[in-house]
Amino acid sequence: MSESKSIFDRDDKALQQEARFFHVSIDLFLIIDLKGFIRRANPSVQIRLGYQPEEVVGLSIFTFLLPDDHQRVRQAIDAAANGQEIVDLECRCVHQNGSIRRLMCSCPPVVPNEDELLVVCRDITESWHAEQRFRKLVDVSPTGIILVDADGCITFANPQAEQQFGYTLDEMVGKEIELLIPQRFHQQHRQARAKYDASPEPRPVGVGKSLRAQHQDGHEFPVDIALTPIVMQGRSMVACTIVDLSERETAQKALAEGDGRLRQIMDNAMAVMYLKNVAGRYLLINRQFEELFKVTQRQVVGKTDYDIFPPEIAEAFRANDQHVLDTGEVARVEEIAPHDDGLHTYVSVKFPLRNSESQIYAVGGISTDITDRVQRIRYEHELQAAGRVQQHLYPTKAPELEGxxxxxxxxxxxxxxxxxxxxxxxxxxxxxxxxxxxxxxxxxxxxxxxxxxxxxxxxxxxxxxxxxxxxxxxxxxxxxxxxxxxxxxxxxxxxxxxxxxxxxxxxxxxxxxxxxxxxxxxxxxxxxxxxxxxxxxxxxxxxxxxxxxxxxxxxxxxxxxxxxxxxxxxxxxxxxxxxxxxxxxxxxxxxxxxxxxxxxxxxxxxxxxxxxxxxxxx
Structure with missing residues (x-):
């Protein structure tokens, strides 16, 4: 066999550029011989496996692989040596600290040297764990969930979806999503799918329309569908949530027949609720705050009262907040806030929030507009609620319960x-x-x-x-x-x-x-x-x-x-x-x-x- 040069020793400019990319890439690049011994590794090996490049040179890649993966990797090396492209071969390696790292490996259909292979590995450990946890969660969901790839093919369905449609997971995976839709809607659905792929965003499907799905046995049933674009292991997908319409109607009826007090308080109460950190920057506000002061949560979070209210009013708010921070006690004060029709008077209950070490990290407030005395009953109710909330916020000891x-x-x-x-x-x-x-x-x-x-x-x-x-x-x-x-x-x-x-x-x-x-x-x-x-x-x-x-x-x-x-x-x-x-x-x-x-x-x-x-x- 004639002597040949490594890609790092050749004079070709393109190859020299590839060599520079080899050194700066965050992906793991390995040059190995046909027996799997490492001849060269880029600096990313220290990030992915915990070793310096010079430490792995001369070692077999099988030193780092879990035994169960040896045969698959050996077969892939043999195939790559024969000019076959290897794409997305997942394998598990042991990091120097003992942890298991998952790598997605590819071998381009180019042999850099007569007895060398270039292996490119991307670390998918974190995304793999996230996907496993996601799948574990959706498996117990009482709602049908199906994942669809960019080609419109099903890649995953949870047990509830299998039950809804009468297909097993193996029968659905790889099939177009139209498998689950009546034939007469196939063309219309493919057009809608293409339009959604061009601008994906979380949203319900067919608002105001009656959607139909098709069971394996051919019968149709009404469904409610929501779409959510997600990325799993670098692949763009759409999560489809399928709910039988009768179940949804039952849930809505139960909700409508419930007490309803929570909805009324949140949507109609006169109280303004908010939370600020020790520097006076807003952490959250309620809907009443947004409506009264013409702001949104996104606009307010991270801002101070000086960014929202006139200087003299902001100064008063800050002084009352500082009093709570200094004393560590609840403060009930009257405050003035501007409305479209002029200044309104509020009774504000401000209280400290403490962490597990009893240190104050924020000030909470519930402010009730008492400008209109007709609202006095509502005002008294909100004061009582504020007292209960403050009294029981972040307990620092276990409750004493008889028995x-x-x-x-x-x-x-x-x-x-x-x-x-x-x-x-x-x-x-x-x-x-x-x-x-x-x-x-x-x-x-x-x-x-x-x-x-x-x-x-x-x-x-x-x-x-x-x-x-x-x-x-x-x-x-x-x-x-x-x-x-x-x-x-x-x-x-x-x-x-x-x-x-x-x-x-x-x-x-x-x-x-x-x-x-x-x-x-x-x-x-x-x-x-x-x-x-x-x-x-x-x-x-x-x-x-x-x-x-x-x-x-x-x-x-x-x-x-x-x-x-x-x-x-x-x-x-x-x-x-x-x-x-x-x-x-x-x-x-x-x-x-x-x-x-x-x-x-x-x-x-x-x-x-x-x-x-x-x-x-x-």
Missing amino acids: FDVAGAVFPATEACGDYFDYVPLSESVMALVVGDVAGHGPGPALQMVETRTYLRAMLGFGASPLEALSRLNRLLVEDTPQEAFVTLFLAVLDVRQHGFVYVGAGHEARLIRASGAVEELESTGLALGILPDAPLRQNGPKALNSGDILLMLTDGILETHSPKKELFGWGRTLDTLRAHRHKSSEEIIDALYATTCDFSEGQPRQDDLTVLVAKVL
Whole structure:
């Protein structure tokens, strides 16, 4: 065989440009021989696998691959050596820190040297985990969800969609979406699909029209459809949400026949509600604020009163806020605000919001317009609501419930946490227990959880049922949160006198461990919050409680704790730990769970926040 040069040694200008791209690309580039030994690696190997380029030269790529992937990669190398293009070969590699990284690899149909192959690898680990979590959530959704690619072909359908249309997933994948639509609408639908692809955005389909779908057996049924463009592993897709119209009508009727108090308060109350950080910048406002002062939430968030109101009025607002920050106490003050018809007088209840370390991080306010004395009854009601909200905001200790031992804790993976738990007293004998988890962790999810907690407490405080509260919260989060963000949440309302509870699980489940040792699964009753505006939820219960029973609510950080061997801690070990310590206090059970997960992970860096809430019946 004649001696040949590497692409990095040739004089061709185009090849020299390729060599420069090799060095600066964020993708992993490897030059390997036909046996899989690495001859050259670009600097991205340090980011993707944790090694310097010179450390991997001379090593076999099979050193880094999981054993289950060896055969597929060996076959791909042989095919590429014979001039076949290799595209999107997914494989799993072990990072220097022991973590598993997923790479999508391609080998162009060019042999840089007679015995060399160029392998290009893109790290898809984060997108893969996001997709798996998304699929896990949609699998438990009571709503049919179908993913369609840019060619109009079905790539995924959840179990509810299989049930709705009578096809299995294998029978749908790869088929055009028109498979599920009556034949007479096929041409019209393809035209509509092309128009949507040109300008994709989240929206319902056929507003004001009766949409028809077709079952495998040929019968048609009415549906309600919403479209949401998403990106999964770099591919543009459309998530189609399909709801049987009869189910939707039933849900709408139930909503219309409900109390309706929450809707009336939010849409018609005279109170203006808002939240500002310690620097006086707005974090959120309610609809009444938007309507009265002709602004939107997007325009206001991050601004101060000086950006919205005249200087002398803004100065008064800031002085009252500063008084709350300085004293740490509730302030009830009269304030003046400009309206289209002149200045109005408000009675404002301003109160501090504290974190888990009792430090004030924001000032909340509920301001009632008392200019018109005819509104005095409404004003007094809002004052009482403000007192209840402030009294119970962000409790720093466990509730004292007769006959129950309740405790909770959060163990964040980073300084900013996306998990939370809460106790929301609804009456002397009724307490709401909440555990929530925002997708991801860090400053963004932590801020979203603050919003979630604030909304939920406000709505429960206004008398909404668990189902009403989470349904409304879901719609608010869809409007306020980024497309890729969502919140899973488990809400249990405990009645001390009745010794029982009802619950709603939005993409979140819990366990009830009876005194006998039997375990009852409290399954999710709907999709996670913040994904789809009309996602249906249901309320389960009541569940009776007896002495010795334990309600266990937690986030998936406990269950997904990994051992060095990549084993999951899971429900089995969680329940075993609880059984071993069930005769201890709730706080001691939580400490034991945390300690056991730490021992299980053998000191590995924690990848997710851990949150646990335990309620024991004494």
